[in-house]
Amino acid sequence: MNGSSPGVEEGRDHAREQPSAVAWAESPLQLLCVVEACHAGLLGAHVRVMSRAGSRPLAATRRELARLALPAGLEQARPAPGPPKPRRGVTWVIGDAFSGRVQARWLTALPGRIVVVDDGLATIRLLELLAGPPGKPLLRARAAAGPLRSVLGAAAGLRLRAAARSGRLTVFTALPVPDDLGRAVRGRGTELVVHDFAWLRAQPPRRLRPQEPTVVLGTSLVRNGLIHRDRYLAWLAGVGAAGPVAYFPHRREDQGDLERVAAQPGVTVYDAGIPAEMTLRGLDPGQRVLSLPSTAVTSLRVLLASRGVTVEAVDVPDEWWTAQAAPSLRSHLSMFAHHDTGVTR
Template identity: 80%
Template sequence: MNGSSPGVENGRDHAREQGSAVAWVESPLQMLCAVEAHHAGLLGAHARVVPRAGLRPLVVTGREISRLGLPGGLELATPEPGMPRPRRGTTWVVGDAFSGKVQSGWLTALPGRIVIVDDGLATIRLLELLTGRIRTPLLRARATANPLRAGLRSALGTAAGLRLRAAARSGRLSIFTALPVPAELARAVRDRGAELVTHDFAWLRSQPLRRPRPEERTVVLGTSLVRNGLIHRDRYFTWLAGLGSSEPVAYFPHRREDPHDLAQVGEQPGITVYDGGIPAEMTLRGLAAEQRVLSLPSTAVTSLRVLLSARGVTVETVDVPEEWWTAQAAPSLRSHLSMFAHHDTGATA
């Protein structure tokens, strides 16, 4: 992945035409990727990043980005409780394309251009749906849906999909990602008219290292799979206990982990829970060659490989055993997760 690829050059041309952008971010990764998109030239001369109010991880991530130094022309705005309504013709930047509020915004306003930045595994699903049949609704990969809301969400997702595909056909849609997009899917996205720009966290890599790295050799990334009811809690904790019993482990929580679960993780022998909130891409980019990262399938696996490969750090994906999954884990979701499990030799739980 190369931030100076031809796709980025095209993005700069679009940005000069559009002039300014407003980014609505609801997670630390979305905030970081909005900064990277501006640094890559996709968002125009001036961009305003608006975090969702009431989320501590966004506050601490914004503070860390500001401490490193915002790229020129980028403003980190005061958090707001709801998605702002940018002026007509402004470039809109979002991460969660499956959000009902975001989809409603596409239908009730006329953004000049839409830029979608990474929002975890959902980004790949969005690309797959975008290149599907014309009336395929943009819906999350979940096993079950609330029957009372299913019809309404499907209708909204269908309308949003039509609007997004129309934006692609008219050259007004860009997807900015650090994820490994399969070549066939990438071609299908571009055939739809969308601009697909890959990056390697060029802005973050250019920043000085200011955070001390953990002393432990093994670093484990937390997961949201337990809280989301997709894997069994007891199986996960048994695995962690086994790791901690063999060597000291540094545990970096996922922002969605349950506080009670984190307390239990911290009680496991040999495991130290570090303060969470800031993306792992920012917290762990200074690891040394003798250290390693273990993670269940997640977006962070890919981005950390990009950031740590030059430092000789091994980033291993833990294959989720069949007996870990709950009935709520849809086959489609497992398929998306396996994409991140098979880009290396993998570790075994």
């Protein structure tokens, strides 16, 4: 006899089932980066990732991930309408640090650590706020927040900065963080971990991939009112006139805009749903990717560098921008257009 009662053994089994980290993903990129963070060993032995319910792109990404060799200990839980409440001491992994529901969780739970994964340009915004004056609320760059929302953002900022000072905050990113910003963030206590999609690069290329010589990544800048629609469509028509184009929409593009894109000569619109990093990682040598400045430019350059595929960021002419495009936004986007030397990689 081993001296252990069945009840004790059941308790031990139950303890083993408790996750070391709980992740909440609201976009395909966030979900992919949770997998990368698990692969990098940042999240412990048992990671439970929950994604937002009702999102077709997220559902497609979940199915694609299920076909691949996920890191040991990673469990995809059932989708849910809102973020889970992490148990005391469990690592909490999120992407959208500006979500009101996520911030409310910070104030009603006491996670052991907080890990923030990539959420596009908002990640750079978060790093700037963490490096800036301590009293600034965690609010989106273009948000028009009311008094209550501002109070929540300020309280969440205090909680997140306190986690940084105590060594319990990690930002996990593949983005080109300017060196001075990286130093400032680390100086405030945040652990900044830069990755290069090591897990995804180790997966076999996707069998279904476009054959067109040119691939264009869609953009949310039109729908967000930041660039003029007619200028963008005219540029796209010119690219299509030069040869067949595979167009992969941004998940936020308007359906009416996509119909106009599909009407351009030589342009075929694909409905991949999953992140471009997963869809296009198997492009053949000689193919090229064109994109307006975006976070995908950085990641695709990393993923496709060894395959002989060119990833080109298209500079946005001044006349494309609308009055809503603030100079700070243009500056942020420019860091994804070129191979800057003054960035953390």
